[in-house]
Amino acid sequence: MPKNSKNLNLSRQKRALLLLEWSTGFHPAGSVWVLLLGLRGFSLVEIGLVESLFHVVSLCGELPSGLLADLLGRKRTLLLSQAMFALAALLMAASNGMAGVCIAMAATALAYNLQSGTREAITYESMLQAGREEGYLRFSSLQNGLFRLSDGGAMLLAGATVLLGWRAAYLLDAAVAALGLCGALALTEPERPRAEHHVSSFPAALAEVFRAAWAVLSLDKTARRIMALNALVGAGATLTRFFLQQRVGEAVPLPALLGPALFVLGLGGALAGLITGRLDRLPYGRAVLLTGAGVAACVLLARGRVLPLLLLAGLLAGLLDDALQLVSDKRLNARFPSSARATLVSVSSMVFSLTMIPLAPLFGWLFS
Numbered sequence: 436m437p438k439n440s441k442n443l444n445l446s447r448q449k450r451a452l453l454l455l456e457w458s459t460g461f462h463p464a465g466s467v468w469v470l471l472l473g474l475r476g477f478s479l480v481e482i483g484l485v486e487s488l489f490h491v492v493s494l495c496g497e498l499p500s501g502l503l504a505d506l507l508g509r510k511r512t513l514l515l516s517q518a519m520f521a522l523a524a525l526l527m528a529a530s531n532g533m534a535g536v537c538i539a540m541a542a543t544a545l546a547y548n549l550q551s552g553t554r555e556a557i558t559y560e561s562m563l564q565a566g567r568e569e570g571y572l573r574f575s576s577l578q579n580g581l582f583r584l585s586d587g588g589a590m591l592l593a594g595a596t597v598l599l600g601w602r603a604a605y606l607l608d609a610a611v612a613a614l615g616l617c618g619a620l621a622l623t624e625p626e627r628p629r630a631e632h633h634v635s636s637f638p639a640a641l642a643e644v645f646r647a648a649w650a651v652l653s654l655d656k657t658a659r660r661i662m663a664l665n666a667l668v669g670a671g672a673t674l675t676r677f678f679l680q681q682r683v684g685e686a687v688p689l690p691a692l693l694g695p696a697l698f699v700l701g702l703g704g705a706l707a708g709l710i711t712g713r714l715d716r717l718p719y720g721r722a723v724l725l726t727g728a729g730v731a732a733c734v735l736l737a738r739g740r741v742l743p744l745l746l747l748a749g750l751l752a753g754l755l756d757d758a759l760q761l762v763s764d765k766r767l768n769a770r771f772p773s774s775a776r777a778t779l780v781s782v783s784s785m786v787f788s789l790t791m792i793p794l795a796p797l798f799g800w801l802f803s
């Protein structure tokens with residue numbers, strides 16, 4: 436049993452988790468990376484290829500990072516994630532061409548890999564240990580809202596970020612990631628399932644997690660369906676918001692309005708908690724149809740040039756995407772065993788990456 440796991444203070448744990456959400460969201464350079472690369476002379480097709488590379492690396496790193504979190508602990512994995520965010524920002528600040536950008540984006544993908552699944556697992560396990568698992572959807576909505584607001588706050592500073600220069604902006608991102616280390620250090624590792632404490636070696640522990648994860652993936656058709664449908668809707672919404680940065684940058688009448696315009700794009704995710712409860716009460720298939728149809732309409736709106744419609748498209752895409760993601764996370768976590776929770780959430784992220792790889796260049800062409 437991890438040290439001090441019996442003494443987990445849920446209020447303190449929540450504060451540390453919220454600090455992690457803020458530090459992950461508030462990256463002035465990272466939140467407008469598409470815009471910054473465009474200003475550096477990269478074409479939208481090149482940017483789309485960089486995004487595809489990000490998801491190729493993410494696809495390769497998702498499962499190992501989930502296994503690492505389940506075997507070595509969620510707190511340690513989150514510490515490593517924040518350190519990787521700092522390294523990625525420093526690498527981007529040092530980049531001078533496409534190769535350097537690709538290396539930095541690969542490091543960013545690994546940082547997200549280490550956080551993906553791990554944050555959800557430690558949150559759910561902490562609330563489960565405290566007997567408060569029924570509050571998971573509400574708190575995860577709060578986490579998501581804080582992330583989106585901090586990301587939106589970073590976008591609000593887009594004009595200042597451009598004036599600051601992309602190198603200095605990425606150095607600021609590195610400093611914020613260092614603050615995130617403080618949040619990870621303040622976490623308490625929740626209790627692990629007893630079965631994990633009787634394995635005799637690392638290979639045996641690895642095999643145990645694989646068996647638990649495979650049992651879910653091979654037998655639970657509902658879990659596979661949730662992963663696939665959530666990934667499809669999420670990919671369309673995410674790519675729409677990415678490429679809207681460039682469109683909005685071209686549509687604002689004054690450079691000073693760029694930050695507020697990009698802030699509006701990020702508000703949708705922050706407001707997702709307002710509809711998550713209602714969406715969760717619907718059958719999952721109906722929830723997917725509603726959010727998927729809404730995202731498709733946002734894609735059509737985002738191809739125009741009228742600023743209010745572009746902002747509406749980004750806001751609605753973020754709201755629908757995050758609301759479905761929160762509902763999907765809740766339903767998947769209820770089906771996952773504790774011993775392989777981070778691994779299985781990482782598998783869900785892998786499905787998202789598989790969907791993004793072919794769609795990113797396609798959306799780059801669509802928005803060219």
